[in-house]
Amino acid sequence: LEMRKAVQAALNAEDMLAAAFGKPEFYTVDGALYPQGYPWRTDAGTEAYNQGNPEKAKELAKAAGYDGKQPIRILTSRQYEFHYKMAQVAAEYLKLAGFTVEMDVVDWATLSERRGKPELWDIYITHSPFLPEPSLMGLMSDTSPGWWSTPAKSAAVEAFNAESDPTKRAELFVEVQRVIYDEVP
Numbered sequence: 001l002e003m004r005k006a007v008q009a010a011l012n013a014e015d016m017l018a019a020a021f022g023k024p025e026f027y028t029v030d031g032a033l034y035p036q037g038y039p040w041r042t043d044a045g046t047e048a049y050n051q052g053n054p055e056k057a058k059e060l061a062k063a064a065g066y067d068g069k070q071p072i073r074i075l076t077s078r079q080y081e082f083h084y085k086m087a088q089v090a091a092e093y094l095k096l097a098g099f100t101v102e103m104d105v106v107d108w109a110t111l112s113e114r115r116g117k118p119e120l121w122d123i124y125i126t127h128s129p130f131l132p133e134p135s136l137m138g139l140m141s142d143t144s145p146g147w148w149s150t151p152a153k154s155a156a157v158e159a160f161n162a163e164s165d166p167t168k169r170a171e172l173f174v175e176v177q178r179v180i181y182d183e184v185p
Helices: 002-010 013-021 054-063 081-096 108-114 151-162 166-183
Strands: 071-077 100-106
Touching: 002 054, 002 081, 013 081, 054 081, 071 081, 071 108, 081 100, 100 108, 151 166
Parallel strands: 071 100
Antiparallel strands: none
């Protein structure tokens, strides 16, 4: 968890998005999992987004016992060029924070196969549309690559999934997003 928080502190989403999409008209720097206009929109936890703070990342990595030798492996593909460009920028921010970084650039089919093997990567770049139902997001499943399964996640997601009232579900999604930012899956 502390290493994931260190990576989170290092990354600058604004620069990653600029590299990926160019003009600001083509992207929005926003940590919310859903944009304005969706019932799931919340700013919960987003203060952890877009930090770009290499000094804080160094401190967190050191506290986690990272010595700078073990590489952080980024799995990406050029078949989605914007993934590759984001990975390049992420790698540079991680290096500024004292991480050793290895890029594993493969075709999409190979990435899809390798992301199922946790021993082969630490970070992989992907994307998703804004799904009408948050429970359909990959990271909501314990078996999605990353294999995020914790008591806090289970509590938040189970409460969200058990509720049928749309207004109450939107309120419960606030906690789901907060846990995502707190646990940095």
